[in-house]
Amino acid sequence: MSTKRITALFKTRLPIVQAGMVWCSGWRLASAVSNAGGLGLLGAGSMHPELLREHIAKMRKATALPFGVNVPLLYPEIDKIISLILEEKVPVVFTSAGNPAAWTSVLKKEKCTVVHVASSSKFAVKAEQAGADAVVAEGFEAGGHNGREETTSFCLIPAVRQAVNIPLLAAGGIGSGAAMAAAEALGAEGFQVGTRFAASLESSAHDDFKKKVISLQEGDTQLMLKKLAPVRLIRNDFMQKIREAEESGAGKEELAAILGKGRAKKGMFEGDLSEGELEIGQIASMLREILPAKEIVERLWNEYKTAKENLLAEE
Numbered sequence: 213m214s215t216k217r218i219t220a221l222f223k224t225r226l227p228i229v230q231a232g233m234v235w236c237s238g239w240r241l242a243s244a245v246s247n248a249g250g251l252g253l254l255g256a257g258s259m260h261p262e263l264l265r266e267h268i269a270k271m272r273k274a275t276a277l278p279f280g281v282n283v284p285l286l287y288p289e290i291d292k293i294i295s296l297i298l299e300e301k302v303p304v305v306f307t308s309a310g311n312p313a314a315w316t317s318v319l320k321k322e323k324c325t326v327v328h329v330a331s332s333s334k335f336a337v338k339a340e341q342a343g344a345d346a347v348v349a350e351g352f353e354a355g356g357h358n359g360r361e362e363t364t365s366f367c368l369i370p371a372v373r374q375a376v377n378i379p380l381l382a383a384g385g386i387g388s389g390a391a392m393a394a395a396e397a398l399g400a401e402g403f404q405v406g407t408r409f410a411a412s413l414e415s416s417a418h419d420d421f422k423k424k425v426i427s428l429q430e431g432d433t434q435l436m437l438k439k440l441a442p443v444r445l446i447r448n449d450f451m452q453k454i455r456e457a458e459e460s461g462a463g464k465e466e467l468a469a470i471l472g473k474g475r476a477k478k479g480m481f482e483g484d485l486s487e488g489e490l491e492i493g494q495i496a497s498m499l500r501e502i503l504p505a506k507e508i509v510e511r512l513w514n515e516y517k518t519a520k521e522n523l524l525a526e527e
Contacts, residue, residue: 217379218402221325221345222304223278225249226513228392229348229381230505231406232282232306233356234258234491235480238416239267241409243274244505249513253306257284258477261292268300278303280325284357285310286441298322306348309357309441316342329383329404331359331368333375340376347376348404351384355407355493358435358442366398373399387495389515393523405512407493413504418483421490428496439464440471446490450475 215227222229230237230245232253242252252275254267264281271279281302283293286309294315297305305319308329319326320343328339329348339347349372351365352358363371365384373380382395383404392403410417411425424446436445436454439462445451453470462470471489479488503511 213396213399213401215396215401218346218381221379222251222280224251226509227381227402228509228512229253229306229402229404230409231356231383231404232256232280233406233410234476236410236415236417237282239270239274241412241414241416241505242267242279243271244412244414245409245509246275246277246279248506248509250509251278251280251304253280253282253304256281256293257287258481261289261296264293265296265300268302280304280306280327282306282308283315284308285312285314290315294318297324307344308348312339312342312344316344320345327381330372332361332363333368333371336372336376340378344378346379346381346402347372348381348383349373349400350404351382352435353385353494354383355410355433355444355496356491358444360438360442362435365395369395369398369400385493385495387493387498389512389517390519391495392512392516393519403512405508407495408499408508408512409505410492411496411499411502412508413502417480420483420485421480421488422502424485424490425492425496426499426502428492428499430494430497432497433492433494437467437471440467443489443491444493446492446496448479448488448490449486450479450489 218227226249228250232255234257237255245252304325306327312328327346328344330336336347351368352362381402382400387408411422475489478484479490
């Protein structure tokens with residue numbers, strides 16, 4: 213596949229998108245990625261409307277290059293967030309965790325480029341039917357909110373490629389240039405990277421969380437809370453409570469009570485590694501350094517080019 217449709221759509225030099233992660237994706241990270249040639253996204257999921265407005269203003273001071281906002285559609289203040297995005301004339305909007313038909317046409321009417329994150333071919337088709345300009349196929353490996361189907365990226369990407377005609381980005385386990393090349397071989401035209409940027413120097417996450425991320429081993433994360441909204445978590449005391457409750461047959465209300473409010477902020481932003489909700493992808497077990505976002509983008513792109521050259525050299 214070619215990456216040209218993605219770079220043309222976003223008006224970026226590189227087909228690399230930094231995911232709009234809660235408590236990680238503020239203006240410092242997003243502007244650094246945009247300035248490095250990718251597309252930086254602000255994570256609206258952990259921002260009240262006025263805080264998002266502040267981050268958009270700081271973003272525009274930090275870069276003149278394209279950027280976007282990621283909006284979880286289950287967000288309680290979604291009407292205000294969408295109105296603010298339109299008022300601020302944000303060029304690119306990634307929607308996730310909800311029905312793409314809800315807001316795509318509203319955003320498109322105001323000339324926004326709209327991309328929807330899907331964990332299944334079914335929802336990728338719905339995104340295309342709703343008028344989305346592109347879709348992200350996010351596999352089971354991803355951090356944060358995830359699909360109940362537990363479809364891995366290697367199965368999801370080709371299935372979505374077969375199901376839709378709009379540009380396709382891959383997400384979930386994309387932490388290296390080699391993974392980008394593999395995703396492209398399966399039909400992806402661009403790459404959304406989350407976990408690698410969550411542990412970057414400019415990430416707004418707490419330093420203790422970042423250090424925890426780069427210490428993880430295989431199997432240290434697990435998809436939990438499937439009765440509420442599936443999310444991949446780092447194993448800690450809080451996750452153990454959730455596990456025990458789920459194994460004892462707890463319903464939505466009981467699980468919601470254990471989760472409470474502000475649990476993700478407590479973990480990722482405030483650094484409570486025991487009782488906080490620590491969201492991260494499986495690829496964390498391959499990371500061992502906290503790097504500047506610019507260096508991450510450069511490494512990803514160089515690794516990607518090297519991987520493709522090595523494949524061609526072996527023919």
